[in-house]
Amino acid sequence: MTMRGFELLDLKENNTIALQKRRGDVKRKVFDAKAFREANRITLDVTYMLEAPGPGSIAMEKVEALIPEVLKAHEMLKRGKGDIYDRGTLMTGWQNLPVDITREHLRDIQTVAKKMSEEVDVFVSLGIGGSYLGIEATFRALTHTYFNQLTRTERGGAPEIYFLGQNMDPDFFRDTLDMLRGKKVGINVISKSGTTTETAIAFRILRKMMEENFGADADHLILVTTDKEKGALRTLAGETGYRTFVVPDDVGGRFSVLTDVGLVGLAMAHIDIEEFVAGFQAMREISSGNNFWKNPALVHAAMRHAAWSAGKKIEVVAANSKSLYWVARWMEQLFPESEGHEGHGMWVSPSLYSEKLHANGQMVQQGERNIMETFLALKKHDNRIPIPQTDNNLDGLDFLVNRGMDMNHVNQMVVEGPAYAHYQGGVPNMTIEIPKRSAFNLGQLYYMMEKSVSISGYLLGHNPFVQPGVEAYKRAMFALVGKPGFEQEAQQMENQLKGMKRIRI
Ligand code: PA5
Numbered sequence: 001m002t003m004r005g006f007e008l009l010d011l012k013e014n015n016t017i018a019l020q021k022r023r024g025d026v027k028r029k030v031f032d033a034k035a036f037r038e039a040n041r042i043t044l045d046v047t048y049m050l051e052a053p054g055p056g057s058i059a060m061e062k063v064e065a066l067i068p069e070v071l072k073a074h075e076m077l078k079r080g081k082g083d084i085y086d087r088g089t090l091m092t093g094w095q096n097l098p099v100d101i102t103r104e105h106l107r108d109i110q111t112v113a114k115k116m117s118e119e120v121d122v123f124v125s126l127g128i129g130g131s132y133l134g135i136e137a138t139f140r141a142l143t144h145t146y147f148n149q150l151t152r153t154e155r156g157g158a159p160e161i162y163f164l165g166q167n168m169d170p171d172f173f174r175d176t177l178d179m180l181r182g183k184k185v186g187i188n189v190i191s192k193s194g195t196t197t198e199t200a201i202a203f204r205i206l207r208k209m210m211e212e213n214f215g216a217d218a219d220h221l222i223l224v225t226t227d228k229e230k231g232a233l234r235t236l237a238g239e240t241g242y243r244t245f246v247v248p249d250d251v252g253g254r255f256s257v258l259t260d261v262g263l264v265g266l267a268m269a270h271i272d273i274e275e276f277v278a279g280f281q282a283m284r285e286i287s288s289g290n291n292f293w294k295n296p297a298l299v300h301a302a303m304r305h306a307a308w309s310a311g312k313k314i315e316v317v318a319a320n321s322k323s324l325y326w327v328a329r330w331m332e333q334l335f336p337e338s339e340g341h342e343g344h345g346m347w348v349s350p351s352l353y354s355e356k357l358h359a360n361g362q363m364v365q366q367g368e369r370n371i372m373e374t375f376l377a378l379k380k381h382d383n384r385i386p387i388p389q390t391d392n393n394l395d396g397l398d399f400l401v402n403r404g405m406d407m408n409h410v411n412q413m414v415v416e417g418p419a420y421a422h423y424q425g426g427v428p429n430m431t432i433e434i435p436k437r438s439a440f441n442l443g444q445l446y447y448m449m450e451k452s453v454s455i456s457g458y459l460l461g462h463n464p465f466v467q468p469g470v471e472a473y474k475r476a477m478f479a480l481v482g483k484p485g486f487e488q489e490a491q492q493m494e495n496q497l498k499g500m501k502r503i504r505i
Contacts, residue, residue: 010386011383011385012383014144014382014383015382015383016143016144016382016383016437017144017150017154019382020143020144020154020155020156020158020270021153021154021156022156023156023270023271023272031274031275031278031279031281031282031440032278037282039435040282040435040436040438040440040441040444041282041286041435041444042283042296042432042433042434042435042441042444042445042448043296043432043433044296044299044300044430044431044432044433044448045430045431045432045433046299046303046430048419048420048422048423048428048429048430048431049063049303049306049307049372049428049429049430050063050428052423052424052426052427052428052429053424053425053426054369054425054426055311055369055426056307056310056311056312056369056370056426056428057310057426057428058303058306058307058310058428062306062309062310063302063303063306066302066305066306066459067292067302069458069459070292070298070301070302070455070459071290071292071298072458073301073455073458073459074290074295074298074455075290076458077092077095077451077454077455077458078095078288080092082458083457083462083463084454084457084463084464084465085463085465086252086463086465086466089249089250090250091250091251091252091255091465091466092250092454092465093248093249093250093251093255094251094252094255094256094258094450095284095451096284097251097258097259097280098258098277098280098281098284098443098447099281099284101258101277103274106263106273106274106277109245109260109263109264109267109273110267110273112223112243112264112267113264113267113268114267116186116221116223116268117157117158117159117186117268117270119184119186119221120159120183120184120185120186120221121159121160121183121184121185122159122160122161122162122179122180122183122184122185122186123159123160123161123162123185123186123187123188123265123268123269124161124162124163124164124176124180124185124186124187124188124206125161125162125163125164125187125188125190125265125268126163126164126165126187126188126189126190126199126202126203126206127163127165127166127189127190127191127199127225127261128165128166128167128191128196128198128199129166129196129253129254129333129337129470130192130252130253130254130255130256130261130333131190131191131192131196131199131225131247131253131256131261132163132165132166132190133166133254133329133330133333134254134256134257134261134262134330134446135163135257135261135262135265135266136163136326137257137326137327137329137330138257138262138266138271138276138326138327138439138442139161139265139266139269139271139326140322140323140325140326141323141324141326141327141437141442142269142271142323142437142438142439142442143155143269143271145322145323147160147161147269148160148161148162148179155270156270157270158268158269158270159186159268160179160183161265161268161269162176162179162180164176164202164206165189165198165199165201165202165203166198166199167198168197168198168201173202173205177209184214184221185206185210185213185221186221186222186223186268187203187206187207187210187221187222187223188223188224188225188245188264188265188268189202189203189206189222189223189224189225189226189233190225190226190247190261190265191225191226191231191233192226192227192231192247192253192256192261193227193231194226194227194230194231194232194233194234194235195231195232197474197477197478200232207222210222219240219241219242220243222240222242222243223242223243223244223245223264224236224237224242224243224244224245225244225245225246225247225260225261225264226244226245226246226247227246227247227249228246228247228248228249245260245261245264246259246260247259247260247261252465252466254333254334254337254338255334255450255465257330257446258276258277258280258443258446263276266439271439272439273439275438275439275440275443276439276440276442276443277443278440278443279438279439279440279441279442279443279444279445279446279447280443280444280446280447281443282440282443282444283297283443283444283445283447283448283451284447286444286448287447287448287451296448297447297448297449297451297452297455298451298452298455300430300448300449300452301451301452301453301455301456301459302455302459303428303430304346304372304452304456305456305459305460307346307372307428308344308345308346310428311369311370312346312370312371312372312428313346313347313370313371314346314347314348314349314370314371314372315335315346315347315348315349315371315372315373315374316349316351316356316360316364316371316372316373316374317331317332317348317349317350317351317373317374317376318351318352318353318356318373318374318375318376318415318418319350319351319352319353319375319376319377319378320353320375320376320377320378320411320412320414320415321352321376321378321381321411321437322352323378323437324376324378324434325350325351325352327376327442327445328348328350328351328352328376329350330446331348331350331449332348332349332350334449334450334453335348335449335453335456336348337467337470338453338454338456338457338464338465338467339453339456339457339460339464340469341460341462341463341468341469342460342461342462344460344462345460346372353375353414353415353418354414357414357418361418364418364422364425364427365421365422365425365427366425369426369427371427372427372428372429373418373419373422373427373428373429373430374429374430374431374432375415375418375419375429375430375431375432376432376434376445377412377415377431377432377433377434378434378436378437379412379433379434379435379436380435380436381408381411381436381437382436382437384406384407384408385406385407385408386406386407387400387401387405387406387407387410388401389401415431419431432445432448475489476489476493479492479493480493
């Protein structure tokens with residue numbers, strides 16, 4: 001007897017796919033409508049941040065005492081004052097991007113993306129850190145988990161999307177290349193400096209393969225996103241005629257998802273970049289005022305700072321959705337790369353719940369009390385999964401069915417249950433509620449986090465827009481591989497290592 005294939009009995013069409021197919025249909029003006037904004041507003045619940053039992057509890061007075069400092073920092077940020085420059089450039093360009101970005105520019109990106117998307121089977125985005133994470137985070141947050149395995153129609157006409165250049169793992173690289181075999185490929189190499197090793201090596205390999213495969217056609221299948229006038233990529237683009245996009249001088253990598261850095265890749269995935277901008281714009285308005293308790297970015301910054309001052313050194317950022325887990329990974333870069341100076345800062349640990357509740361959840365509940373927690377709670381998932389009745393109720397879960405509860409309902413409790421239990425266990429926690437998976441909501445969240453981490457820089461007393469510490473690993477790596485110009489470092493390293501007893505078991 002031949003068994004028939006597995007059917008998704010009783011389930012409707014996957015709504016993530018339906019949304020992918022419909023993307024771009026929404027009438028633009030709706031983003032400004034009051035009702036739309038109200039229904040799609042992300043909220044911050046800080047109830048469990050205060051007075052958690054046990055050591056390191058945060059008293060309301062501590063937060064209130066911070067308010068004048070936070071408001072002063074906010075004013076300085078808006079006026080471009082303080083330690084917020086990188087080599088002479090004021091690094092607050094991200095603040096006004098949502099209003100500075102023009103409809104024409106968005107259309108231009110959409111036109112290039114549409115043309116390339118129609119021409120290629122696969123699009124590869126090359127970059128690392130701020131030139132990578134925002135794109136993959138947003139892409140994962142809004143698309144089907146197995147995007148590349150869907151048909152082109154199910155992807156809403158978009159090509160397959162891959163990411164390279166964010167690590168030097170040859171097996172991962174090779175596995176990704178296998179996915180490109182026999183297909184027409186387009187790439188976007190993103191690097192503000194133009195010389196970041198991981199991205200540059202990935203680009204060398206891809207570019208050579210594209211030239212060998214596609215000959216002269218390769219040139220129009222390569223997009224370059226880099227500094228507007230200087231750097232290796234800008235020079236190369238000048239020589240080859242590659243289509244270029246710009247990373248603005250006054251926007252640092254981890255703040256750049258709303259620049260060409262993020263927008264080109266997102267447009268290639270057919271994500272609505274106008275809606276994305278509208279989300280940033282909405283939070284820009286919400287977080288511009290000086291009424292502390294009405295400004296979620298300021299409250300978020302103050303709460304995290306109060307927690308850090310009370311001895312919380314780890315921030316578990318827990319998502320109840322695989323899609324938002326990637327946003328937690330974006331936060332893992334934004335906060336530590338901005339705050340980790342002079343012995344300061346919190347380690348951000350992205351987590352997917354329930355999964356992690358059965359692993360380091362034990363540590364959160366009963367380990368060292370140096371942890372705070374931020375939930376990214378998706379309120380409305382794209383799809384609804386009902387739970388079926390059984391004949392014998394062996395697992396004791398029929399009551400859920402009898403009470404009309406589905407998987408979606410249980411997943412809300414995956415935030416509410418741990419939030420209460422961890423609070424009782426002495427872990428202050430807050431919840432960012434995200435109404436649904438949409439470009440608008442992500443835009444709001446990103447802007448709020450960018451503002452919060454900027455305020456955090458003032459509170460900690462150092463520049464959040466530079467990352468001098470990242471250079472140390474680069475120098476050591478260059479010394480080890482013998483890069484010309486790093487001879488002195490190589491010698492120093494050799495001498496130091498000679499004097500160290502190697503312990504290898
Ligand atoms: O946030 C940052 O500034 C960094 O993470 C950079 O984005 C990252 O190092 C990549 O730099 P580049 O764009 O110069 O290749």
